[in-house]
Amino acid sequence: MSLSATSDIVGTKTRRGLTGLLLVAIPVFLVVWMIIWPIISAIGRTIWLPNDGGTGRSFSLETYKFFFTDQYSLNNLSVTLWTTGICALLLVLICLPIALYLRFAKGRLAAYVQGLAIFPMFVPSIILSYAIIRVLGPNGTVDLLLNSVGLPHIRSPYLTPWGPVIGLVWDNIPLTVLILLSGLGNVSNQSIEAARDVGAGRLAVLWHIILPRISNSILVAVSFTVLGIFSAFTLPYVLGPAAPEMMGPFMQRTFRDLNDPTNAITQAVIAFCFCIVFGLFYVRSVAKNRNP
Amino acid sequence: MSVLEIRDVTKAFGATKAVDSFSLTVGDGELVCLLGPSGSGKSTLLRMIGGFETPTSGHVAIDGEDVTRVTPEKRPTGMVFQSHALWTHMNVFKNLAFGLKLRRLPEAEIKRRVEAVLELVGLGGFGHRATTQLSGGQQQRVALARSLVLEPKILLLDEPFASLDQHLRERLREEVRDIQQRLKITTLFVTHGQDEALALADRIVVMRDGRTEQAARPDVVYREPATPFVAGFIGTMNLVDGAVANGTFTHSGFTVPLPVGDGAATLAVRPEALEIVSANGGGMAKIHRVTDYGTHAIVDIELPDGTRLKSMTSEARDWSHGQPIDLKPRAFAAYRDNAAIHRSN
Incomplete structure (x- = not known):
């Protein structure tokens, strides 16, 4: 092979490499602009606070100190973690x-059954919230039905921590x-049949064959739901108690009602x-699946 | 003594009968090959023996005990699947030990049995390996070992070598035969490969449309096929439909003396039994093509109406394209109404 032919191949490879980089450049730019930068900016704004005199900014962890010493904030974080954990468990x-x-x-x-299981995906959260209020709320459908057969009212989950749990699980x-x-x-099917063939009953097949094989999927499902539920707003706002409240409504109220963007x-x-x-659990799971 | 008895078993999927009134008795230590084309019901039958399908009617008995409705986990059978079906989240040792652990055997006993069976299938020292690190042949050995370690009364093999290359397939089937003979384990082997069946089986059951066409020793199935279907399915066979009149079979100039009554008949001649000789005049047929395989040659013959026949000869150079020839079948069979009416050996 001549030297010019070799350099042609090298040139083609370089051009292809550049085309590849250009193709990923736009999504990378959007991720940096709309996700990475706001994160850095948000962290910066919470640790570089304006000085008391109103001139300049200086490093301070005051807002974090406030959050982790304020009982109300801690209660809100705690109820959010509780709701997320319970929802993840119930969902699995x-x-x-x-x-x-x-x-x-x-x-x-x-x-x-599949159609019914997928149906909530097409119902907006606000409609779902009001549906739950109409069914499980005070004087809702369940109460009316119980009343009609002479049974007492239920203790409604509406405006209790269980309200958002029911809504978020359904959603x-x-x-x-x-x-x-x-x-x-x-x-x-054959790996399941092979297990049954060596003597595994249904429960043993589930425990020893199916669950280990779908552990990654369970982890991904839990990660996805946790990510969604932790920052959920509509359902906890409409169905949850006024206090303690989940982080979504808490952030909104601090920002808008208390006009305190820094906190x-x-x-x-x-x-x-x-x-x-x-x-990170999710990313680790995806990376593990990609490994040959 | 019969270990397995299948009595009048039928399996219907909707209107289709995958297995139709099938009966079979398998003796202790016998290796029976279920042979047939795709859709002949052989895998469905094996799955019914393993308990993965329930017969629509009929009975399956193992060691005299009716197991027709018994679930797979409670049957004394071990099945090797076509796709190996190894559990990839377990290493080789755990794959083999799983069934023993379910039986609550002591750890030391499990270790001893797993190591012994791994040695038996030629995978000694492979216990710690991940199943994904093994080659196709090694995976199939593990699948076989997983069944053998439980010491089943009947070993069921569902086209276990279908996904392997020809060389490996030949090697593994010899190993399976050796192991089967050493352990004297009753075995049912499903295959659509006639070579595999002929090489392995004590008895071949040729199946078609869920029914038995012929059940006999391999040499009998090969030399004395009971029906034209078996004749055409086992080995290469020239099947010629023609008519018999006055003791002579005729099809497009190809004539053979056939001492049976007048009427339609199908003549079956193996290529190695169809001798060709140079014709002085026009001849019965012409040479179409000669393929030299070194040890022998296959001569494709064309009758005047375009029907093609094959003849096996030791010398390729004697024949050339277009050469007029006469045909002399040394051994043949004739069939009428799906049954043999004459055999000439």
Whole structure:
């Protein structure tokens, strides 16, 4: 091969490399501009606070100190973590049997169940909130039905921490089911039959064969739901108690009602730090799946 | 003594009968190959023996005990699947130990049995390996070992070598045969490869449309096929439809003396039994093509109506394209109404 031919190949490779870089440049730029920069800016604004005299800024962790010493803020963080944890647990407990049924059942009934499980995806949160109030709220459908047969009123979850839990679980069922279903798609029928062949009953197949094979999917589903629920606004705002409140409504109220953007941003940065832990779980899981 | 008895088993999927009134008895230590084309019901039958399908009607008995409705985990069978079906989240040792752990055997006993069976399949020292690190042949050995370690009464193999290359397939089937003979384990082997069936089986059951076409020793199936279907399915066979009149079979100039009653008949001649000789005049047929394989040659013959036949000969150089020839079948069979009416050996 001549020297000029070699340099042609090198040139072609360089041009291809540049084209590749150009193709990813736009999304990378958008991510930097709309995600990375706002994060850096938000963190900067919470640690470089204006001086008392109003001239210049200096480094201070005052807002964080305030958040972690203020009982009300800590209660809000605590109720958010509680709601997120309970929702994640309930979602796995509810969605796993649905996904298992959809994976292994055949026929028309399975198609109807799938349609029903995915349906909440098409219902806006605000409609869902009012539907829950109409059904489970004081004098709602359940109360009316109980009353009609002479039974006492239920203790309504509306405006208690369980209100957002019910709404958020219902709202997140479709995404969780779809992620688990995609994970179950990788468990072949023959690997299950092989387990049954060596003597595994249904429970042993679930525990030893299916769950280990879909552990990544469960992790991804939990990460996704946690990320969504931690920063949820509409459902906790409409269905949750006034105090303590979840971080979403808390941030909104601090920003708008109290007109305190610095503390609102501090709350956002703290929420972000919790979310990033689950984000890292997700990234780790994806990276693990990509490994040959 | 029969280990497996299948009595009048039918499996219907909607209006389609995958297995139709099938009966079979398998003796202790026997290796039976279920052979047939795709859709002949052989895998469905194997799955019914393994308990993965429930017969629509009929009975399956193992060691005299009716297991027709018994679930797979409670049957004394071990199945090796076509796709290996190894559990990729477990290493080789754990794949093999899983069934033993479910049986609550002591750890030391599990270790001993797993290591012994790994040695048996030629994978000694592979226990710690991830299944994804193994080649296709090694994975299939692990799948076989996983079944053998439980010491089943019946070993079921569902086209276990289908995904392997020809060389590996030949090697593994010899190993399976050796292991089967050493352990004297009753085995049912599903395949659509006639070579595999002929090389492995004590008995071949040729299946078609869910029914038995012929169940016999491999040499009998090869030399005395019971039906034209078996004749055409096992090995290469020239099948010629023609008519018999006055003791002579005729098809487009190809005539063979056939001492049966007049009427339609199908003549079956193996290429190695179809001798070709140079014709003095026009001849019965012409040479179409000669393919030299070194050890032998296959001569493609064309009858006047375009029907193609094959003859196996030791010398390729004697024949050339377009050469007029006469045909002399040394051994043949004739069929009428799906049954043999004459055999000439």
